[in-house]
Amino acid sequence: MIILSQQLVLGFMIGGLYGLAAVGLSLIFGVLKVLNVAHGELIMLGGYGAYWLFALLGFDPFASLLLVVPLSLLLGLGLYCALFGFVVRTDEETRIKNSLLIGFGLALALHALAVKLWTADERGITTSYAGSVLIVGHLAIPLVRLASLAVAFALIAALHLLLTRWRWGRAIRATADDWQAALLTGIDVRRAYLLAFALGTGLAGAAGTLVSVGYSISPSIGLEWTLKALIVVVLAGLGSMFGTFVGGLFLGLAEAASAAVFGGPYREVVGLVIIFAVLVARPQGLFGAR
Amino acid sequence: MLLEILGLDAAYGDVPALSGVALSVEPGEIVALLGPNGAGKTTLLKAIAGLLRPRAGTVLWEGEDLGRVPSHLIVERGLALVPEGRRLFGSMTVEENLTLGAFAPRARNAQGANLERVYALFPILRERRRQIVRLLSGGQQQMVSVGRALMSSPRLLMLDEPSLGLAPLMVQAILDVLVEINRGGVAVFLVEQNVRAALTLAHRAYILETGRIVGEGGGAELLQDPHVRRAYLGPLAAPEYFVL
Numbered sequence: 001m002i003i004l005s006q007q008l009v010l011g012f013m014i015g016g017l018y019g020l021a022a023v024g025l026s027l028i029f030g031v032l033k034v035l036n037v038a039h040g041e042l043i044m045l046g047g048y049g050a051y052w053l054f055a056l057l058g059f060d061p062f063a064s065l066l067l068v069v070p071l072s073l074l075l076g077l078g079l080y081c082a083l084f085g086f087v088v089r090t091d092e093e094t095r096i097k098n099s100l101l102i103g104f105g106l107a108l109a110l111h112a113l114a115v116k117l118w119t120a121d122e123r124g125i126t127t128s129y130a131g132s133v134l135i136v137g138h139l140a141i142p143l144v145r146l147a148s149l150a151v152a153f154a155l156i157a158a159l160h161l162l163l164t165r166w167r168w169g170r171a172i173r174a175t176a177d178d179w180q181a182a183l184l185t186g187i188d189v190r191r192a193y194l195l196a197f198a199l200g201t202g203l204a205g206a207a208g209t210l211v212s213v214g215y216s217i218s219p220s221i222g223l224e225w226t227l228k229a230l231i232v233v234v235l236a237g238l239g240s241m242f243g244t245f246v247g248g249l250f251l252g253l254a255e256a257a258s259a260a261v262f263g264g265p266y267r268e269v270v271g272l273v274i275i276f277a278v279l280v281a282r283p284q285g286l287f288g289a290r
Numbered sequence: 291m292l293l294e295i296l297g298l299d300a301a302y303g304d305v306p307a308l309s310g311v312a313l314s315v316e317p318g319e320i321v322a323l324l325g326p327n328g329a330g331k332t333t334l335l336k337a338i339a340g341l342l343r344p345r346a347g348t349v350l351w352e353g354e355d356l357g358r359v360p361s362h363l364i365v366e367r368g369l370a371l372v373p374e375g376r377r378l379f380g381s382m383t384v385e386e387n388l389t390l391g392a393f394a395p396r397a398r399n400a401q402g403a404n405l406e407r408v409y410a411l412f413p414i415l416r417e418r419r420r421q422i423v424r425l426l427s428g429g430q431q432q433m434v435s436v437g438r439a440l441m442s443s444p445r446l447l448m449l450d451e452p453s454l455g456l457a458p459l460m461v462q463a464i465l466d467v468l469v470e471i472n473r474g475g476v477a478v479f480l481v482e483q484n485v486r487a488a489l490t491l492a493h494r495a496y497i498l499e500t501g502r503i504v505g506e507g508g509g510a511e512l513l514q515d516p517h518v519r520r521a522y523l524g525p526l527a528a529p530e531y532f533v534l
């Protein structure tokens with residue numbers, strides 16, 4: 001029982017990162033109707049960014065978020081202008097196909113780049129406070145992971161404010177709902193696409209930083225994170241950022257529970273089972289509209 | 291001349307939708323565009339609003355060729371479209387939909403005054419302003435769609451079948467509001483299935499059949515026109531769900 005609850009606590013905390021990863025992917029998919037399968041690689045890059053800042057300059061990983069997130073935003077702007085901006089000119093069906101091709105290509109390129117720059121070894125950021133643990137009853141809660149969960153939640157809340165209060169944030173949501181109607185109200189839809197893509201990439205960078213501090217990174221984690229994010233997006237449905245975040249927490253808990261009950265090797269299966277169950281029972285996702 | 295269209299051709303792939311369409315709208319006018327389903331009425335409105343680029347011909351707005359203007363800047367010129375099927379931002383509230391209508395720079399400065407004007411025209415929207423538009427009735431959604439277009443301070447309001455699928459009372463309410471908007475100096479270009487109602491309130495009307503303008507005239511004049519009566523108003527015409 002203690003083992004199970006301990007597992008669930010850890011699952012909850014990694015679930016926050018699943019949620020953060022998925023929100024970025026969901027934002028890009030919901031607005032541009034483009035599936036960026038290199039999202040996990042962007043998370044990986046964010047992780048290495050924080051790793052470099054820590055190893056070379058001695059930056060605290062949480063403080064380096066202030067640098068990694070803006071850099072990721074810029075990377076997103078660049079990637080949109082160089083690659084994905086051409087995809088959105090076509091109709092929606094072609095968009096998906098073309099974005100898959102571009103995404104897989106980008107994923108391979110970024111993976112190769114990461115191996116070249118940082119070798120294929122696993123890395124992680126070990127801070128002076130890395131081992132600190134909060135003891136609650138029989139449960140041990142790693143402080144770094146708890147802080148990561150809190151940061152992830154704060155970022156989702158900030159995104160929510162941005163999308164509801166900021167003029168262009170509302171324009172982004174309007175474009176996601178109906179891009180032609182958005183055009184009619186005078187919204188430059190291309191710019192809304194650009195901003196949404198940059199924001200999604202910025203969130204990926206933040207997620208990567210949090211992964212590198214509480215967990216570990218290697219050039220090959222990209223696909224795994226893309227998959228987790230995809231599972232959460234299918235599970236939660238499009239349209240609600242908080243819903244997506246909750247979907248991430250749910251996946252984390254479900255994985256932890258199955259690992260505790262059936263054993264570690266089955267941890268990865270549970271996500272696929274969830275996708276299957278959701279698609280059968282509620283194809284629009286738990287929090288999706290329609 | 292507010293809007294002038296010259297020799298407009300449009301096509302979907304190889305299928306022609308409009309050929310050689312020419313028409314004009316003067317400031318302060320109500321002009322109706324009539325025609326059967328598939329005649330190209332929606333295509334024409336989309337081409338004017340910049341959602342669709344024509345094959346040939348020009349759309350002149352106060353003498354300026356709109357063919358060179360990016361789509362999202364057209365509304366800033368004072369030309370707003372209430373699209374077919376309302377096309378609201380379904381996940382957002384009434385007020386968010388309305389304020390997005392004032393996104394363009396010129397309209398943003400007048401946002402407060404325009405919002406008051408829209409609420410004065412449609413008081414029910416003020417009560418419902420915090421509701422998600424997807425949950426409103428069809429008529430209320432149409433009000434939001436008209437209101438959103440008005441938020442851009444248009445000088446020409448184009449409407450594509452605003453009465454489609456609405457209850458008769460609601461149809462009358464929407465058409466009454468159009469007359470009121472027009473009294474405020476806004477020109478109206480109206481596509482409407484409800485031919486009798488449209489001709490009654492329009493100063494002039496054009497008839498579009500299979501992509502060509504086949505007739506034009508004053509509203510009252512066309513009501514008496516034998517072709518119009520036979521094709522759109524006679525006993526064999528599509529049943530009308532209300533009579534003025």
